[in-house]
Amino acid sequence: MMDSLILRTATRLLLSLMLLFSFFILLRGHNEPGGGFIGGLIAASAFALHSIAFGPRALRTVLVFDPRSIAGVGMLCAIAAGLFSAVMGDAFLTAGWLHWGEGDAVFHVGTPLLFDVGVFLVVIGAVLTIVLALEEEDV
Amino acid sequence: MLSWYLVAPIAVPMTTAVLCILLATRRDLQRIVSAAGAGAHLVAALLLMAQVWQGGILAGQMGQWPAPFGITLVADHLSAVMVLITGIMGLGVGLYSLRDVDENRERSGFHPLYHVLLTGVTGSFITGDLFNLYVWFEVMLIASFALLALGSEKVQLDGAIKYAAINLVSTVMFLIAVAVLYGMTGTLNMADLAVRVPQVEQRGMMTTVAVMFMIAFGIKSAVFPLFFWLPASYHTPAVAVSAIFAGLLTKVGVYALVRTFTLIFTDDVGYTHDALLVVAGLTMLTGVLGAAAQNEIRRILSFHIISQIGYMIMGLALYTPLGLIGAVFYLVHHIIVKTNLFLVAGVAKRLTGSMDLKKIGGLYKSSPLLAVLFLIPALSLAGIPPLSGFWAKFVLIRASLEIESWVIAAVAILVGLLTMFSMTKIWVEAFWKPHPDGDDRSLSIGDLTVSERVLLIGPIVVFAALTVAIGLWTQPFLDLATRASAELLNPAGYIDAVLGARP
Numbered sequence: 053m054m055d056s057l058i059l060r061t062a063t064r065l066l067l068s069l070m071l072l073f074s075f076f077i078l079l080r081g082h083n084e085p086g087g088g089f090i091g092g093l094i095a096a097s098a099f100a101l102h103s104i105a106f107g108p109r110a111l112r113t114v115l116v117f118d119p120r121s122i123a124g125v126g127m128l129c130a131i132a133a134g135l136f137s138a139v140m141g142d143a144f145l146t147a148g149w150l151h152w153g154e155g156d157a158v159f160h161v162g163t164p165l166l167f168d169v170g171v172f173l174v175v176i177g178a179v180l181t182i183v184l185a186l187e188e189e190d191v
Numbered sequence: 192m193l194s195w196y197l198v199a200p201i202a203v204p205m206t207t208a209v210l211c212i213l214l215a216t217r218r219d220l221q222r223i224v225s226a227a228g229a230g231a232h233l234v235a236a237l238l239l240m241a242q243v244w245q246g247g248i249l250a251g252q253m254g255q256w257p258a259p260f261g262i263t264l265v266a267d268h269l270s271a272v273m274v275l276i277t278g279i280m281g282l283g284v285g286l287y288s289l290r291d292v293d294e295n296r297e298r299s300g301f302h303p304l305y306h307v308l309l310t311g312v313t314g315s316f317i318t319g320d321l322f323n324l325y326v327w328f329e330v331m332l333i334a335s336f337a338l339l340a341l342g343s344e345k346v347q348l349d350g351a352i353k354y355a356a357i358n359l360v361s362t363v364m365f366l367i368a369v370a371v372l373y374g375m376t377g378t379l380n381m382a383d384l385a386v387r388v389p390q391v392e393q394r395g396m397m398t399t400v401a402v403m404f405m406i407a408f409g410i411k412s413a414v415f416p417l418f419f420w421l422p423a424s425y426h427t428p429a430v431a432v433s434a435i436f437a438g439l440l441t442k443v444g445v446y447a448l449v450r451t452f453t454l455i456f457t458d459d460v461g462y463t464h465d466a467l468l469v470v471a472g473l474t475m476l477t478g479v480l481g482a483a484a485q486n487e488i489r490r491i492l493s494f495h496i497i498s499q500i501g502y503m504i505m506g507l508a509l510y511t512p513l514g515l516i517g518a519v520f521y522l523v524h525h526i527i528v529k530t531n532l533f534l535v536a537g538v539a540k541r542l543t544g545s546m547d548l549k550k551i552g553g554l555y556k557s558s559p560l561l562a563v564l565f566l567i568p569a570l571s572l573a574g575i576p577p578l579s580g581f582w583a584k585f586v587l588i589r590a591s592l593e594i595e596s597w598v599i600a601a602v603a604i605l606v607g608l609l610t611m612f613s614m615t616k617i618w619v620e621a622f623w624k625p626h627p628d629g630d631d632r633s634l635s636i637g638d639l640t641v642s643e644r645v646l647l648i649g650p651i652v653v654f655a656a657l658t659v660a661i662g663l664w665t666q667p668f669l670d671l672a673t674r675a676s677a678e679l680l681n682p683a684g685y686i687d688a689v690l691g692a693r694p
Contacts (some may be wrong), residue, residue, distance in 0.1 A: 073470075102691040118215070120212055120215060121212070121213055122214070123212065124209050124210075124212035124213040125203075125213070127208075127209040127212070128209050128213075131206055131209065133200065134202070135196075135202065138195065142255060143194045143195075143198075143251055143252060143253055143254065143255050144194060144198040144202070144251070144253050144254070145253045146196065146253065146254050146255045171542060
């Protein structure tokens with residue numbers, strides 16, 4: 053933890069910006085560069101920044117859940133995305149899609165998104181577990 | 192829908208691992224989920240085995256991407272029997288771990304890691320794609336690093352560093368070989384590779400790639416001269432961990448060797464398989480001689496893993512139907528026997544306080560049941576009839592005599608004798624000799640609590656019974672090995688199952 057007013061003030065701003073950007077990257081990943089992994093890394097670095105500015109204990113309060121549980125839930129999302137195809141009678145990991153709207157304004161949502169969200173959470177959980185383990189060590 | 196038979200043995204331990212992570216704070220519930228998950232894994236493995244036994248080679252395309260573009264999961268008889276044995280060991284050692292692994296290690300994540308390890312091992316056996324195999328190797332390795340270091344004792348970290356360093360070398364070698372192979376053929380689907388590799392014009396380069404795979408998998412399976420990481424690390428973690436490592440991890444390397452050197456690299460058999468034969472002989476000898484110099488039970492057993500790996504490689508290197516039958520049979524027999532010996536060693540430590548042969552003794556007097564349970568796998572390991580090890584060695588030696596490889600046959604027999612020597616040493620020191628601190632220092636099995644008796648001794652009894660069953664009722668197991676060997680020597684069935692019948 054660094055005791056710096058400048059860093060703390062900047063972090064308050066940057067945290068929300070970086071999280072917002074990580075969601076953007078996560079959603080954009082379907083058709084363009086991006087995705088759950090890189091999005092997760094950005095979100096994790098936002099939280100890591102918070103932990104450097106305010107200390108690991110503050111980060112635990114912000115996160116609410118244990119990072120390992122976050123990774124676990126993410127993993128569960130990814131498995132669920134794979135198993136969903138069983139309902140449709142297809143092979144494991146076959147994508148299932150829902151479509152809304154007509155013409156050019158069709159909105160697609162499917163199990164690959166759930167899978168990506170899973171990856172997103174696993175990356176956040178895993179990176180933060182490491183970050184917290186390192187930060188809390190030297191207290 | 193048949194492809195779900197292939198997915199289940201991977202998805203079940205993966206889901207179990209996740210549930211164990213989420214239940215990290217609820218210790219009792221986590222233990223129940225862990226044991227139930229191991230049971231479900233065994234059921235999934237049994238279903239897969241039954242399906243393959245009846246319907247032949249089973250292939251499934253994940254995400255319905257057709258081969259060779261997507262990831263294919265394939266189970267032939269070899270894969271299915273390896274998954275089944277993984278399921279059996281996973282449940283047995285999983286139950287044993289409930290009384291063996293301490294609370295501190297459980298809190299650091301033993302149960303999730305254990306199931307991640309099973310996921311990686313099972314995935315390696317079922318995948319039909321070389322890069323996917325690499326990924327499963329990684330899953331398995333990451334879990335094994337963590338399991339090895341769990342508890343953070345000094346000797347453990349020492350072992351874990353050696354283990355991690357050499358395995359990373361192997362991983363890099365594997366990855367480079369995969370990249371080069373992809374550059375030469377444009378595919379990594381194993382069935383597709385089997386079709387395309389013979390068409391490649393640079394034969395010399397292909398042999399080089401084959402040798403790179405041989406080195407990468409050789410390190411994983413601890414063959415001569417790349418075995419030193421194994422005895423440096425296997426005696427350090429909790430008994431349940433070293434038992435599952437001893438049973439399964441090196442065997443994944445052997446499986447990968449068998450798979451690639453029967454399916455893909457069969458062009459230059461005169462070079463590659465002769466090299467394997469030399470390696471096999473040296474592995475057997477160095478392993479068994481190394482064991483003779485040791486005085487700690489788990490270290491002796493670790494060196495014996497190495498020498499036994501030599502037998503499996505020998506079966507592959509002979510590259511005859513009988514040789515491969517022997518290799519498959521040996522794989523199955525050895526996993527059961529070796530895991531069991533480690534479990535017995537764990538109980539011996541609990542009863543006498545140590546695994547150092549100089550500090551213990553008197554077990555035969557205090558608990559004759561444990562003595563019998565030790566003798567069964569120990570004699571089987573040395574190849575005494577009518578136990579499973581006798582048939583495994585018999586088939587292999589006969590295979591080598593048939594093609595007049597006298598030297599390797601002689602080495603195999605000699606190593607069997609030397610194995611007997613090591614087992615006798617453990618027997619005399621740990622069981623016969625009185626305890627150096629006086630007669631009453633060894634506890635008997637009766638002194639354990641009921642739950643300890645069920646969870647620690649139960650799996651040992653079942654594994655010992657399996658060893659005897661394979662020995663006395665060999666035919667079905669030989670039939671299975673024969674089918675597996677026939678499929679390995681004639682890959683057309685495998686290729687057709689994956690790529691679809693071609694004109």
